[in-house]
Amino acid sequence: MKVINQSFQVSYEYPVVFTRNLFGTSTLREFLENYGEKAYRKKVLFVVDEAVFNAHPHISFKEYWPGAGLLVVPGGERVKNHSDSLEKVLAAINEYGIDRHSFVLAVGGGAVLDMVGYAAAIAHRGVKLVRIPTTVLSQNDSAVGVKNSINYFGKKNFLGTFVPPVAVFNDFDFLRTLSPRDQISGIAEAVKVALIKDLDFFEWLEKNAKNLREGVESIMEEQIIRSAEHHLAHIRSGDPFELGSARPLDFGHWAAHKLEYLTGFEVRHGEAVAIGIALDVCYSQLMGFIKEEDRDRVLQVLQSIGFSLYHPVLDNKNHLWEGLNEFREHLGGMLTITLLEKLGKGIEVHEVDFNKVILALDHLATIK
Numbered sequence: 001m002k003v004i005n006q007s008f009q010v011s012y013e014y015p016v017v018f019t020r021n022l023f024g025t026s027t028l029r030e031f032l033e034n035y036g037e038k039a040y041r042k043k044v045l046f047v048v049d050e051a052v053f054n055a056h057p058h059i060s061f062k063e064y065w066p067g068a069g070l071l072v073v074p075g076g077e078r079v080k081n082h083s084d085s086l087e088k089v090l091a092a093i094n095e096y097g098i099d100r101h102s103f104v105l106a107v108g109g110g111a112v113l114d115m116v117g118y119a120a121a122i123a124h125r126g127v128k129l130v131r132i133p134t135t136v137l138s139q140n141d142s143a144v145g146v147k148n149s150i151n152y153f154g155k156k157n158f159l160g161t162f163v164p165p166v167a168v169f170n171d172f173d174f175l176r177t178l179s180p181r182d183q184i185s186g187i188a189e190a191v192k193v194a195l196i197k198d199l200d201f202f203e204w205l206e207k208n209a210k211n212l213r214e215g216v217e218s219i220m221e222e223q224i225i226r227s228a229e230h231h232l233a234h235i236r237s238g239d240p241f242e243l244g245s246a247r248p249l250d251f252g253h254w255a256a257h258k259l260e261y262l263t264g265f266e267v268r269h270g271e272a273v274a275i276g277i278a279l280d281v282c283y284s285q286l287m288g289f290i291k292e293e294d295r296d297r298v299l300q301v302l303q304s305i306g307f308s309l310y311h312p313v314l315d316n317k318n319h320l321w322e323g324l325n326e327f328r329e330h331l332g333g334m335l336t337i338t339l340l341e342k343l344g345k346g347i348e349v350h351e352v353d354f355n356k357v358i359l360a361l362d363h364l365a366t367i368k
Helices: 027-034 050-055 084-095 110-125 136-140 172-177 180-185 187-197 199-207 209-213 217-235 253-262 269-286 292-305 317-331 354-365
Strands: 016-019 044-049 069-073 103-108 128-133 147-152 155-162 167-171 337-342 345-349
Touching: 016 217, 027 128, 027 167, 044 050, 044 084, 044 110, 050 069, 050 103, 050 172, 069 084, 069 110, 084 110, 103 110, 110 128, 110 136, 110 147, 110 155, 128 136, 136 172, 136 180, 136 187, 136 217, 136 269, 155 253, 167 172, 172 217, 180 187, 180 269, 187 199, 187 217, 187 269, 187 292, 187 337, 187 345, 199 209, 199 217, 199 292, 209 217, 209 292, 253 269, 253 317, 269 292, 269 337, 269 354, 317 354
Parallel strands: 016 167, 044 069, 044 103, 103 128, 128 167
Antiparallel strands: 147 155, 337 345
């Protein structure tokens, strides 16, 4: 027997740009012109979230780049629940001749970016993806990462890839057309990362909860930048493609994913994450990791920002048990759940006392 051990490394580097009036300046155009082989005639396909397209009629996507293609797709989780939008993006990549030297530019919320990123990753074994997130949640979390996916078999993110974008452009102007509900929803991911990584950031969120709830622009923008910095730092810290069992950035998510499905995605992702965080914080207290005053402090911050901490669909506790098992299956390997060792620091556990999960849920149900 002969064995040849193959080994090589691939380095990834991409800018995350925070700006305004992206399509009224040369920032994006210059990036596209200068990226890769400058002599090659690069082609561009814009895939735009329908809500964004309707809310920003002044942006002429097709005129932004000579011969640019344009495809408008539905926004929200429904774009990930069925393969028809994915197939339309693949057809557009084929129609406009988008090759490995060209670009797909995804403009929209996190669900659209997930779906378009998956299409870009599997077309020609990978074409260049530029993400232009337009929601708070996608700007402070999902768009800056390396994940792409669609839902399948009734399970969230069952099909997907780990493929980084070549750039992310966060244009704060897009946030001005969001509803207050959608602005607030995305802040849950900032609370999440602050609780497991940065006490100072959590205390800043605590201090600015009212300003965040009211959508004060300067505060919202600082929250986005600080949250994105933490998510980026975690991704480059050692396991960007999640080959191990630990998923610290999924703090609060095991219950959240199930809650989204149970409500037919009427509950936004960030709203579900807020409930999931509240549940895991209460469970952390019941397990003796944090004190009651710390638990109550976190719950108060979530409520002050504008989140509900419970949903009636959770009255059926069996749903949560199903959600925990689905999370275990999605991760593979050893069950690993992130809890709070203290405010600002996460701790990993590999077993869950479901009776105490129920007690934690019952506590949340009493909070008005």
